[in-house]
Amino acid sequence: MLAVFEKAIGKPPEELRLPSNVLEKAKTREEILETFQSSCPESTVYCLSNGNFMALSHADESIQSHPRSIVVIDDVFCIFIGILENTCDLRRHYGLPRQATEAMVVVEAYKVLRDRAPYPPDQVIKDLQGKFAFILFDARFGTLFAARDRDGSVELQWAMAGDGSLVYSHDLDIIREACGKSFAPFPPGCIFTSGSGLTSFVHPLHKVRAITHEDDDGHICGVTFQVDLFTRLPSIPRTGSAGNWADQAPVVKEGEGNWSDQATVVKEGE
Numbered sequence: 001m002l003a004v005f006e007k008a009i010g011k012p013p014e015e016l017r018l019p020s021n022v023l024e025k026a027k028t029r030e031e032i033l034e035t036f037q038s039s040c041p042e043s044t045v046y047c048l049s050n051g052n053f054m055a056l057s058h059a060d061e062s063i064q065s066h067p068r069s070i071v072v073i074d075d076v077f078c079i080f081i082g083i084l085e086n087t088c089d090l091r092r093h094y095g096l097p098r099q100a101t102e103a104m105v106v107v108e109a110y111k112v113l114r115d116r117a118p119y120p121p122d123q124v125i126k127d128l129q130g131k132f133a134f135i136l137f138d139a140r141f142g143t144l145f146a147a148r149d150r151d152g153s154v155e156l157q158w159a160m161a162g163d164g165s166l167v168y169s170h171d172l173d174i175i176r177e178a179c180g181k182s183f184a185p186f187p188p189g190c191i192f193t194s195g196s197g198l199t200s201f202v203h204p205l206h207k208v209r210a211i212t213h214e215d216d217d218g219h220i221c222g223v224t225f226q227v228d229l230f231t232r233l234p235s236i237p238r239t240g241s242a243g244n245w246a247d248q249a250p251v252v253k254e255g256e257g258n259w260s261d262q263a264t265v266v267k268e269g270e
Helices: 029-039 087-094 102-116 121-125 172-179
Strands: 002-005 044-047 053-056 068-073 076-084 130-138 143-148 157-160 166-169 183-185 190-193 197-200 206-214 220-232 264-266
Touching (some): 002 130, 029 053, 044 068, 102 130, 166 172, 183 220
Antiparallel strands (some): 076 130, 130 143
């Protein structure tokens, strides 16, 4: 799995830009996509506007313990890795058919939040029980939403590309090839959205901080993100649509362009 978005959609934390990576050759979004397609020629790639893209390969899925899927519903793209243990309950809750997959459930949960959210996203993500990680992009509003389960059961890395783009992948080799050393594990129990940035759905009232690591020479060699239980954030509104995490998404009026206007899909064998 690989997803890359420009800074205008998802601005990565500056802590991901390691000083040692400045001298390395910067790769653009187009170069990252070319590298991925050359190593995973059977992958399915959704090419969005401005060089943004989401791609999924099933090449080594038999080796990995977590299944992967990608769906597109009403201009909402979602890559889901893992399994939800309460899928049946969630289908009934959202009025979905029995054939609905985990990725479809996540898309429906997002759409409910976006259109008529009575509570913030951490409340909804807490309802997802299982081992999972997902990347969701609403092409109509240019909204990004990513999450990883509270135990970190599914591998998910995020990184900063040479041009400042935000990169997600479950594969360390892909991340290193694309971004050098400017990557870190996506913190378990956390979500990242275009409007609110990185927050914890396990401890929503506490800040998530970056912790840098140094080598023996005192140079920064890595970074991790952890919840700071000693720093409490201002209270978060719990009611009303004003508390919707998607409320900062621009409204696209009829006749105006949207993020999906230039979206194309490159499927296996094309």
